[in-house]
Amino acid sequence: MITWADLEKQFYKYFFSGVHEKKITDLVRLRQRNDESVESFVQRLRDVKNKCYSLVLDDRQLADLALQGLLPHIKDKYASQEFESLSHLVQRISDQDIKAFEPKRAWNKKVSFVDEATSSDSDEEPSSAWQSG
Numbered sequence: 001m002i003t004w005a006d007l008e009k010q011f012y013k014y015f016f017s018g019v020h021e022k023k024i025t026d027l028v029r030l031r032q033r034n035d036e037s038v039e040s041f042v043q044r045l046r047d048v049k050n051k052c053y054s055l056v057l058d059d060r061q062l063a064d065l066a067l068q069g070l071l072p073h074i075k076d077k078y079a080s081q082e083f084e085s086l087s088h089l090v091q092r093i094s095d096q097d098i099k100a101f102e103p104k105r106a107w108n109k110k111v112s113f114v115d116e117a118t119s120s121d122s123d124e125e126p127s128s129a130w131q132s133g
Helices: 004-015 024-029 038-049 059-069 072-078 086-092 095-101
Strands: none
Touching: 024 038, 024 059, 038 059, 038 086, 059 072, 059 086
16 A cells, blocks of 8 residues: 555655756757747756756856857857846847857849830730749
8 A cells, every 4th residue: 555655655755856957968958940940049057057956156157158069150150258147148138149140142044025115016014024044
């Protein structure tokens, strides 16, 4: 027969054993994904930090950890700056910084023009003035 005390022991063993607790190494290993915004990465970092029950980091230390996990081109750009908190880091680093790194694409669109002189005899509009190839 299972007693209340047995259930209580199982409860404490499962929830308070530290097995599900994250460590500083979990935070240090976090890296921003190529398709991930700074805001999403910082939220993921916060979620992991919230599972580090016994870890004590101040706001500045947590912001430094986040900076180290950012994509290299963002981290390099902001490496010389100090951030007071994660919110300060997110505020300073916008999505424009990520988009600015995306390679520029050459526009090689083929465009065909309809000569208006030939279509002026008709009341119908040209079927398509712009065609992409």
